[in-house]
Amino acid sequence: MTCYDITPFLLQEPFNAEPPRPALISSYVTPVDFFYKRNHGPIPIVDDLERYSVSITGLIDNPKQLFMKHIWNLPKYNVTATLQCAGNRRTAMSKTKTVKGVGWDVAAIGNAVWGGAKLADVLELVGIPKLTSVTASGGKHVEFVSIDKCKEENGGPYKASIPLSQATNPVADVLVAYEMNGKPLNRDHGYPLRVVVPGVIGARSVKWLDSINIITEECQGFFMQKDYKMFPPSVNWENINWSTRRPQMDFPVQCAICSLEDVTIVNPGKITIKGYAVSGGGRGIERVDLSIDGGKTWVEATRYQNAGIPYIADDMSSDKWAWVFFEANADIPKSTEIVAKAVDIAANVQPENVESIWNLRGILNTSWHRVQVRVGRSNM
Numbered sequence: 001m002t003c004y005d006i007t008p009f010l011l012q013e014p015f016n017a018e019p020p021r022p023a024l025i026s027s028y029v030t031p032v033d034f035f036y037k038r039n040h041g042p043i044p045i046v047d048d049l050e051r052y053s054v055s056i057t058g059l060i061d062n063p064k065q066l067f068m069k070h071i072w073n074l075p076k077y078n079v080t081a082t083l084q085c086a087g088n089r090r091t092a093m094s095k096t097k098t099v100k101g102v103g104w105d106v107a108a109i110g111n112a113v114w115g116g117a118k119l120a121d122v123l124e125l126v127g128i129p130k131l132t133s134v135t136a137s138g139g140k141h142v143e144f145v146s147i148d149k150c151k152e153e154n155g156g157p158y159k160a161s162i163p164l165s166q167a168t169n170p171v172a173d174v175l176v177a178y179e180m181n182g183k184p185l186n187r188d189h190g191y192p193l194r195v196v197v198p199g200v201i202g203a204r205s206v207k208w209l210d211s212i213n214i215i216t217e218e219c220q221g222f223f224m225q226k227d228y229k230m231f232p233p234s235v236n237w238e239n240i241n242w243s244t245r246r247p248q249m250d251f252p253v254q255c256a257i258c259s260l261e262d263v264t265i266v267n268p269g270k271i272t273i274k275g276y277a278v279s280g281g282g283r284g285i286e287r288v289d290l291s292i293d294g295g296k297t298w299v300e301a302t303r304y305q306n307a308g309i310p311y312i313a314d315d316m317s318s319d320k321w322a323w324v325f326f327e328a329n330a331d332i333p334k335s336t337e338i339v340a341k342a343v344d345i346a347a348n349v350q351p352e353n354v355e356s357i358w359n360l361r362g363i364l365n366t367s368w369h370r371v372q373v374r375v376g377r378s379n380m
Helices: 068-073 090-094 119-124
Strands: 053-058 064-067 077-084 109-118 141-149 157-163 175-180 194-196 209-215 254-257 263-266 269-278 285-291 302-304 324-332 336-344 369-375
Touching: 064 068, 068 175, 077 175, 077 194, 109 119, 119 175, 254 336, 254 369, 269 285, 269 336, 285 302, 285 324, 324 336
Parallel strands: 053 209, 263 369
Antiparallel strands: 053 064, 077 109, 109 175, 141 157, 141 209, 175 194, 254 269, 269 324, 285 336, 302 324, 336 369
16 A cells, blocks of 8 residues: 655644545545544543443433443444545635634545444433434433543533434444444544444544433534534624524535645646545435536546445445545646536535535535646656
8 A cells, every 4th residue: 555644634732634635545445544533622541441431321211331341242233434524625615715623625534444333222221212213201312422521612521412313223323333444443533432423424423432311402512502513605703693503414415536636737648537425314426527627518437435346326235324436537638627526316416616605614615626737747
């Protein structure tokens, strides 16, 4: 495998990092070292696995304290799922108008094989049956509380929630995960236990799990109520009213070219264009369109997940929660703009311009991905 130096992509305090674009598409399953890292505070240390436990409390009749042995005794599932920071591609949005947040390029995203127990099975241990929407005591949401402490919570723990109906649905594949790519989670990715919520922005997949609470309303934590919400371009920091928008859950259809930088010098002739495409909610990718003339004409790229297996968006052979890679060859006789856009199985398509989806927090930049190719003398 090609070696990449990710040092220039690191931001300290808290530790956030993304890999270079080419590294991202070097493997369908993202190696742990190339998987983006997003934190809101210092990385916790759990050094006594035998004493570590997760409490399940709230609007239930049978609260419990679960140790790792209880989780390990449940059926283990492996789920291939792509996690994506809601701020992926924020830097490009900030070029239109400055936004607030970590300046991500296109690589705040990764695809892993997560191993662990299904949350639906974990909740059955406290008497909540599968496919439950509300508990007898009125619980409708499942809140995940982290060991992680962050300044936005005034030194309190990071937390988020999902609907109980999603948490208790085995088909939703929500995991209490202890493995990543066949090995125990490392500290950066939530050791010893984290939640993985496929198809949903990464902010809801809480790491370093401390407790699970069954609650009536959505989690009232900072990152559910005063962050990661999608506002129109007309909203600014003077007129924002956080209560007018619901917390963002599913991420929209997205794609990005990873074989080329924002500006790349190439020799005239054939080039190969590669990248990733993904959509939230388990929606597969129906099509990826590429243009080598700035969007005037289009060709369809080849899509694939696992080598040698044809990708069919809604087929059982495909990983429904995972990205697809796309690829196309093009003849580049002169300098031009290359554009990519994806369409999912619900016919959702990426918006053409970032201006129409600009928002003050710079989340969900899913506009057409554009790169400039300049023909000249290249070292490629």
